[in-house]
Amino acid sequence: MYNTIEDLLKLHRCTGEPLHRIILKEEMELSELSEEQVYDRLRERYQVMVASAQKALSQPQKMVLGLIEGQASCQRGHAEGQSICGGFLNELMAMALSCSEVNASMGRICAAPTAGSCGILPAVLLAVGRRYDASEQQILDAMLVAGGFGAVITRNATVSGAEGGCQAECGAAAAMAAAAAVMLAGGSAEMAANACSIALMNVMGLVCDPVAGLVQLPCSFRNASGAVNAVLSADLALAGQDPKIPADQCIDAMYRVGKKLPMELRETALGGIATQPAGKAYADQLRQIAQRAD
Amino acid sequence: MNISLFDVLGPVMIGPSSSHTAGAAKLARIARIIAQRPFHRVRFGLHGSFAKTGLGHGTRQALLAGAMGLFEDDERLADAQILARQAGLEYEFYEIELEGAHENTAVITFFCDDGKTVQVTGCSVGGGRIKITEIDGLPANIRAESPTLLITQNDRPGVVGAVSGALAQSGLNIAIMRVSRETKGDIANCVIETDGRIEEELVERIRQLPNIRSVRAINV
Numbered sequence: 001m002y003n004t005i006e007d008l009l010k011l012h013r014c015t016g017e018p019l020h021r022i023i024l025k026e027e028m029e030l031s032e033l034s035e036e037q038v039y040d041r042l043r044e045r046y047q048v049m050v051a052s053a054q055k056a057l058s059q060p061q062k063m064v065l066g067l068i069e070g071q072a073s074c075q076r077g078h079a080e081g082q083s084i085c086g087g088f089l090n091e092l093m094a095m096a097l098s099c100s101e102v103n104a105s106m107g108r109i110c111a112a113p114t115a116g117s118c119g120i121l122p123a124v125l126l127a128v129g130r131r132y133d134a135s136e137q138q139i140l141d142a143m144l145v146a147g148g149f150g151a152v153i154t155r156n157a158t159v160s161g162a163e164g165g166c167q168a169e170c171g172a173a174a175a176m177a178a179a180a181a182v183m184l185a186g187g188s189a190e191m192a193a194n195a196c197s198i199a200l201m202n203v204m205g206l207v208c209d210p211v212a213g214l215v216q217l218p219c220s221f222r223n224a225s226g227a228v229n230a231v232l233s234a235d236l237a238l239a240g241q242d243p244k245i246p247a248d249q250c251i252d253a254m255y256r257v258g259k260k261l262p263m264e265l266r267e268t269a270l271g272g273i274a275t276q277p278a279g280k281a282y283a284d285q286l287r288q289i290a291q292r293a294d
Numbered sequence: 295m296n297i298s299l300f301d302v303l304g305p306v307m308i309g310p311s312s313s314h315t316a317g318a319a320k321l322a323r324i325a326r327i328i329a330q331r332p333f334h335r336v337r338f339g340l341h342g343s344f345a346k347t348g349l350g351h352g353t354r355q356a357l358l359a360g361a362m363g364l365f366e367d368d369e370r371l372a373d374a375q376i377l378a379r380q381a382g383l384e385y386e387f388y389e390i391e392l393e394g395a396h397e398n399t400a401v402i403t404f405f406c407d408d409g410k411t412v413q414v415t416g417c418s419v420g421g422g423r424i425k426i427t428e429i430d431g432l433p434a435n436i437r438a439e440s441p442t443l444l445i446t447q448n449d450r451p452g453v454v455g456a457v458s459g460a461l462a463q464s465g466l467n468i469a470i471m472r473v474s475r476e477t478k479g480d481i482a483n484c485v486i487e488t489d490g491r492i493e494e495e496l497v498e499r500i501r502q503l504p505n506i507r508s509v510r511a512i513n514v
Contacts, residue, residue, distance in 0.1 A: 103309030
């Protein structure tokens with residue numbers, strides 16, 4: 001039984017079982033599913049993730065106001081040429097942007113852990129999976145670890161932007177993806193926990209301030225930067241960096257910080273960039289469209 | 295751990311919002327099952343955040359698609375208005391203020407081909423989960439997370455026993471059972487959540503029992 005990241009590490013140390021096996025067994029018990037059924041469900045979700053991470057790379061997606069229309073294909077083009085971050089990170093960002101675009105345009109996505117943050121885990125699984133030439137089985141095992149960490153965050157904190165701000169959505173997604181990336185790179189369970197700590201530290205206090213209340217801006221950029229946060233946190237952990245603050249304490253800190261965020265900065269579109277003149281202008285535009293619709 | 299991986303890695307859904315899009319679609323889809331009869335017109339009363347921020351989140355398309363029986367991960371959700379026109383289904387949205395209701399509440403009225411109307415009220419409570427709170431003016435509490443039987447019956451001794459007997463006979467385990475009534479000896483509502491799929495055969499068997507007025511099965 002685990003309820004914390006420390007529980008997972010203890011079980012791993014005592015039994016010698018890899019993290020994904022511990023998480024798999026607990027899921028089988030909770031959902032009353034066989035091992036095969038759990039993997040089947042993971043595979044279904046992974047296929048949705050892959051499709052949404054690729055769909056907008058070549059085809060801009062139409063959406064209300066169109067604030068993030070074409071972002072993925074734009075970044076994809078940039079990834080192919082000369083860039084500061086190089087092909088790997090630009091591809092990674094392009095795939096995260098693709099998921100956000102698909103989500104905003106009423107396309108099919110897999111929430112991970114939420115719809116607003118649905119680009120981070122798919123982009124990381126695909127990019128890091130490719131880099132390490134991972135098999136589908138290895139990717140599904142990494143997904144199990146991401147899911148286990150996400151379950152701990154959901155249980156002990158929150159993954160709702162309305163409750164904890166963007167740090168709870170994109171922060172949790174990055175922490176989950178960072179742990180998965182460590183697994184794909186062959187790192188240890190401790191390193192996965194450290195990567196989770198680092199990813200959360202990096203975005204502690206991040207607010208949710210959606211322009212015009214839409215899941216478009218800054219959401220897509222936060223998905224791109226969340227995916228980068230995940231891989232850099234994984235690399236910091238793989239290098240042996242010790243975050244000193246255990247993952248469970250970072251999760252608790254994130255929750256407490258979220259509770260202290262004023263209502264204006266928790267998915268209400270009443271603060272942050274949403275209430276700057278440019279943000280308000282888009283909100284007005286949406287209101288006009290709504291009036292025409294009635 | 296009491297949280298499933300598939301609640302964290304999921305749901306698979308049509309974006310952009312689990313509560314304003316996926317939840318809205320599921321709410322209307324379950325309402326359609328409750329209405330049970332063919333209908334030619336449907337009205338949606340939108341309360342709170344459903345009315346205010348629904349437009350940018352495709353809440354209207356999602357509700358309409360759900361009312362037509364589409365699932366919350368169906369990519370045709372965005373084209374619900376076109377599908378409705380093709381099917382000759384009339385639809386209408388209006389704003390409504392309901393005291394004390396959840397922010398994401400809709401009142402769905404089905405105008406059935408047999409002249410009857412069925413009104414279902416429910417809310418989207420987050421993460422794509424829903425709750426039906428009222429059916430035809432009577433309070434309800436249906437979450438549709440496991441297969442659910444909705445039974446309306448005359449409030450007489452032995453009815454509940456006969457119903458649970460029928461379930462036992464078909465080997466179906468009862469997870470939760472709630473019986474409520476307006477006044478003693480009048481009409482009672484019974485909601486039964488089960489551990490397995492509810493087959494049409496069982497629905498028919500319950501329908502044949504004495505004092506049963508209506509039976510509806512929701513196989514999530």
